[in-house]
Amino acid sequence: METTTAYAPASSLGWLDLDRAASERVGELLRALDEPGTLDVLGLGTVRDAFSGMLNPGTSTIQTRLRYFLFIPWICARLEAERVPPADFSRRLRDDEARLIDCLRHLGHNQGVIGYAAGRNLKRMPSDAYWGGLWTWGLRQLDLSIFEYGQRVAALGRTRPERDDDGNAMTRNVSMWASLPPPPDDFLEAEITFDLAQEEAQVLVDNIRRHHEGTLLAVLCATPDAAAGVDYPWELPTHGMPSQLVETLGHARNFSELTAGPQHVYNMLLARRAREEFGWKTGDLEESELGRLEAWSERIGKRLDVFRSWAAEMPRFWALLAEHHISYSVQEFVNAIVTRAAEDPEGFAEDREVHKLIGKRELRLKSKRARLAHRSALENWNGLGVGGQFDYRWGITKSFLTDIADGLRAGS
Secondary structure, eight states, rough: OOOOOOOOSOOOOOOOOOOOHHHHHHHHHHHHTTTOOOTTTSSHHHHHHHHHHHHHHTTOOTTOOHHHHHHHHHHHHHHHHHHOOOHHHHHHHHHHHHHEEEEEEEEGTTTTTTTTOOOOOOOOSHHHHHHHHHHTTTTTTTTOHHHHHHHHHHHHTOOOBBBBBTTSSSSOOOOOOOOOOOOOTTTTOOOOOOOEEEEEEHHHHHHHHHHHHHHHHHHHHHHHHGGGTTTGGGEEEEEEEEOHHHHHHHHHHHHHHHHHHHHHHHHHHHHHHHHHHOOOOOHHHHHHHHHHHHHHHHHHTTTTHHHHHHTHHHHHHHHHHHOOOOOHHHHHHHHHHHHHHOOOOOTGGGOOHHHHHHHHHHHHHHHOOOTTHHHHHHHOOSSSSOOOOOOTTHHHHHHHHHHHHHHHHHHO
């Protein structure tokens, strides 16, 4: 098969570039769409992201280790203390984050060091990946973009509260940051690790619980070791969890397991069409996807009564997600595909009605770049399958919980 170019979505996003802050917020949105695992050929991402936020608020698949939630405020507090002028803020922030990379590089490859290889040339610095989460967890107390914050750093530095001899604030001032443990004395000057001190871990836990009580992330902060070795969040023991969280996990599981099927069918149909249209050797992909679909139908069959009951009560599912404003077209597709899957999981892979639903869905989403509908679009396919079962950022959540567990044990 010839080397092909990567898929580029046909959708477009426009906005009025009124100021730099607005552009930055749009940039954050676009960068979020570029996260690993967000390629969304059937338009299921809005539901996936809604559950991710409900279960694990403040997390993102481009985050790595938990202590960055302290590194970034520590860096910014230094810039405030120095009253860095707006014109110098971006450069100084990048310089300090580059120094942080250098201080972490001794940990080695694949240890969660953002920018380990790129260093100063990294396009997306850690502050970019964690800025939204800092606000969500209440660690950042002012709803400002990084650019807006940079415009106010010097002013915020001038309004630092007066403190007594014991370091306690004597006056109340508007602060960008929640009360956090201080950084090490040699921060940004010496090697540092991702190991949380006990006080640091406790502050993060307290903020998560305070701002997101009842979420999976907050509940597991009480027993962070429980996440170890668990592949999906619904495999956790639910005894003692709030009933609403248990219900949310049940809906999230059903959606994740049932919608894995149509994603594998999409890959199978691409493989078949590419072979028919161009004679490409896509037999291995087709066979692989058929194997996954066989395993999928067996899993669905083991819980078939549950899935059929769930499929019959989809209005209840969409009511749970009402505040997330899932579009009607998404709801319509999910309702139809879930019904077909629950009716006959064994025949799902070769169900012609399923094939039609998937083809129409891709065409609606991508128009002329729909590969199942347009030969020219298929020709630019890279020959790889996409999609799979959703875990709602469980991987990064498990990493954070491991860091919390280790931190809470530190010094004990």
